[in-house]
Amino acid sequence: xxxxxxxxxxxxxxxxxxxxxxxxxxxxxxxxxxxxxxxxxxxxxxxxxxxxxxxxxxxxxxxxxxxxxxxxxxxxxxxxxxxxxxxxxxxxxxxxxxxxxxxxxxxxxxxxxxxxxxxxxxxxxxxxxxxxxxxxxxxxxxxxxxxxxxxxxxxxxxxxxxxxxxxxxxxxxxxxxxxxxxxxx
Numbered sequence: 001x002x003x004x005x006x007x008x009x010x011x012x013x014x015x016x017x018x019x020x021x022x023x024x025x026x027x028x029x030x031x032x033x034x035x036x037x038x039x040x041x042x043x044x045x046x047x048x049x050x051x052x053x054x055x056x057x058x059x060x061x062x063x064x065x066x067x068x069x070x071x072x073x074x075x076x077x078x079x080x081x082x083x084x085x086x087x088x089x090x091x092x093x094x095x096x097x098x099x100x101x102x103x104x105x106x107x108x109x110x111x112x113x114x115x116x117x118x119x120x121x122x123x124x125x126x127x128x129x130x131x132x133x134x135x136x137x138x139x140x141x142x143x144x145x146x147x148x149x150x151x152x153x154x155x156x157x158x159x160x161x162x163x164x165x166x167x168x169x170x171x172x173x174x175x176x177x178x179x180x181x182x183x184x185x
Contacts, residue, residue, distance in 0.1 A: 050074065050097045057108045058090070065131060067115040078150060081142060082107045084114035095149040099142070106138035 051074060058072050070088035077093045084090050090111045096104045109131045117124035128135050 050094055053097055054092055061108050061112055065112050067112050082111040084111045098149050103138050103141050106132050106135055
C-alpha cells in the first residue's frame with residue numbers, strides 16, 4: 001500500500017531532477033563518473049599520521065576533480081610513487097609523506113587522473129595539467145630527489161646519511177595547506 005505523501009515526494013524529486021538536467025546537462029552527460037566518497041577503510045587507522053595525511057589529500061583532490069577511487073592503499077615501494085588499477089584502486093608509496101606537499105599532491109592528482117584516463121596520453125597529461133600546472137617541475141623533483149625519500153627507514157625515521165641540505169625534505173611538522181598545487185587558471 002502506497003501513501004499519497006510518499007508518491008508526491010517522489011514526483012517532486014523527479015521534477016526537480018528533470019529541471020536540473022535541463023539547467024546543468026553536464027552533470028548528467030553519459031560517461032561522467034558519479035562522485036561517491038572514496039572508500040577509506042584502508043587509510044583510516046587511528047594513530048598513523050601518514051595514513052591520515054594521504055586520506056586527507058585523496059579526499060581533497062578527489063572531491064575537486066570529481067572522481068572517486070574505489071580503495072586506497074599505502075605501500076613501502078622501492079621504485080613506484082603511485083599506481084592506479086583498472087578496478088579504480090590507488091596505491092601510494094609511504095615515502096611520499098616526506099616529500100614537499102606540492103610533490104605529494106602532484107602524485108595524488110596524477111593517480112586520480114588515471115580514473116579518467118588509464119594511460120599517459122596527451123589527454124591524460126591535460127587532466128593532470130588542469131589541476132597541477134607545475135606537474136613537470138614536480139615530476140623533475142621526484143626524479144632528482146626521490147632516492148633520498150626511499151632511503152628513509154621503514155618506520156619513517158631518517159637514515160643518518162639523509163642530507164636535507166642536498167635537496168631532501170625535513171619531516172613535515174606544519175599542517176598541509178589545502179591547495180599545494182594552485183587551482184586551475
